[in-house]
Amino acid sequence: MRLGALFLKVASLYFLVGVVMGVGMEIAGDHRLMGAHAHINLVGWASMGLFGLIYVLFPKAGETLLAKLHFWLYNISMPLFMLGLSFLLLGNESLKFLLMIFPNVLVLSVLFFVINVLKNVSVRDVRNLSNIG
Structure with missing residues (x-):
């Protein structure tokens, strides 16, 4: 399976x-985990979804070693980061x-993503997207 699709599937989770x-925080009336909740939605759902879309739209970038490092480092660091943050927020x-x-491993994985995009996404690739459909 290609990394773009994997990112999209993990993002949906x-x-x-x-x-x-x-919903659980609202039902319980306990919002101490609001910071973790926000990170999960932004860094998990939104960012990973965008990574997935970029790798689907620009398959050359999604097939590199940088993309693989990005995927694995991001997906190892994210849950461990959220676990540590959740415990801290609960005191x-x-x-x-x-x-x-x-969090540092997560940043490293994002650095790999940025380098990958700079190296493997070109203006020509963007122009080719306009021909889709």
């Missing part, structure tokens, strides 16, 4: 988690070390 988390610092490591 984060969307489900974010919605369920938001438990026992997993704070996760926040010293995995």
